[in-house]
Amino acid sequence: MPPLQVARSANIAFQRSYLPIALFIGATSGIGQATAEAFARATKGNAHIIICGRNRIAGEATIAQFPKPTSSDAIHEFIECDVSLMKNVQHITDSLISRLPKLNYLLVSQGIFTMRGSDRTSEDMERKLALHYYSRWKFIHDLAPLLKKATDSGEDAKVMSVYAPGLGGKVIWDDLGLKNNFSAATAGLVAPAYNDMMIESFAEQYPGVSFIHATPGAVRTNLLRPTSFAGHLLKNIVTGLVYPFSLSSEESGEYMLWSLLHSKSGAVRSNSHGDEMTGLEKWGGSEEDRRRLWEHTEAEIQRALETSASSE
Numbered sequence: 001m002p003p004l005q006v007a008r009s010a011n012i013a014f015q016r017s018y019l020p021i022a023l024f025i026g027a028t029s030g031i032g033q034a035t036a037e038a039f040a041r042a043t044k045g046n047a048h049i050i051i052c053g054r055n056r057i058a059g060e061a062t063i064a065q066f067p068k069p070t071s072s073d074a075i076h077e078f079i080e081c082d083v084s085l086m087k088n089v090q091h092i093t094d095s096l097i098s099r100l101p102k103l104n105y106l107l108v109s110q111g112i113f114t115m116r117g118s119d120r121t122s123e124d125m126e127r128k129l130a131l132h133y134y135s136r137w138k139f140i141h142d143l144a145p146l147l148k149k150a151t152d153s154g155e156d157a158k159v160m161s162v163y164a165p166g167l168g169g170k171v172i173w174d175d176l177g178l179k180n181n182f183s184a185a186t187a188g189l190v191a192p193a194y195n196d197m198m199i200e201s202f203a204e205q206y207p208g209v210s211f212i213h214a215t216p217g218a219v220r221t222n223l224l225r226p227t228s229f230a231g232h233l234l235k236n237i238v239t240g241l242v243y244p245f246s247l248s249s250e251e252s253g254e255y256m257l258w259s260l261l262h263s264k265s266g267a268v269r270s271n272s273h274g275d276e277m278t279g280l281e282k283w284g285g286s287e288e289d290r291r292r293l294w295e296h297t298e299a300e301i302q303r304a305l306e307t308s309a310s311s312e
């Protein structure tokens with residue numbers, strides 16, 4: 001485990017021969033914001049950094065704090081977007097695909113600290129699943145060609161989903177979208193499992209790219225070491241929702257960035273200190289599980305987009 005100082009110095013020593021392009025989704029607060037800030041410090045602002053979130057004021061304030069770049073190619077931009085709607089995600093990815101030459105780093109952390117109750121979006125998706133899973137899958141899926149362009153030129157291509165590796169519960173295979181079986185507890189159990197399977201599926205399709213499922217470590221004190229099913233449920237829910245009290249968000253951002261920059265290619269699960277967690281491979285599901293989830297995801301996102309289109 002890298003001590004904080006080591007992570008921080010490694011991040012600050014970041015150097016690439018090219019101007020990196022990094023996209024941070026859900027970066028107007030919490031861990032997404034902290035990691036974007038750490039990246040801006042690491043690159044001394046000399047990067048194309050795009051942050052995306054719902055809160056324009058917070059987004060612009062975050063960018064205003066970034067170190068001023070010396071490279072004239074550096075760009076810092078904010079995209080305002082509610083990514084709980086697949087229509088909005090599509091709009092952003094279409095635009096990025098048409099204007100970016102490549103993508104080196106993609107962090108998806110939307111929704112992680114949301115305490116909003118459950119409801120369904122106007123596209124009839126369960127809102128937490130839309131944020132914690134479907135929109136993340138869609139960003140990665142749609143932008144994968146840009147990641148591939150980066151690896152094709154020998155550059156870094158790394159994707160991180162910040163959620164809860166290894167903390168998935170039982171998947172309800174005949175109701176993956178939780179249309180009939182929703183409870184906050186169930187949503188908190190399936191979304192980590194979906195993320196774990198998601199990184200495996202993408203890693204299979206895009207060799208050379210890192211797909212990291214990282215925990216910000218909300219509950220790493222083991223105060224909630226689960227000994228019962230209820231305890232397991234509680235831990236999953238708390239892990240998914242609670243702000244990491246025991247590390248400042250600045251510290252978490254340094255660890256997340258360290259893991260983002262240093263993880264090997266393939267599917268990686270990393271802990272709150274940026275280390276790879278071992279023994280969690282089984283959480284990636286069987287080949288059949290991953291195929292079922294993938295097919296459901298494609299169909300469900302398509303259905304959501306059609307719902308949006310028909311209401312326009």
Ligand SMILES: *[C@@H]1O[C@H](CO)[C@@H](O)[C@H](O)[C@H]1NC(C)=O
Pocket residue numbers: 172175180181
């Ligand atoms: C899901 O909901 C359906 C309909 O209410 C119910 O019959 C089924 O038992 C539920 N499945 C699980 C795994 O809870």
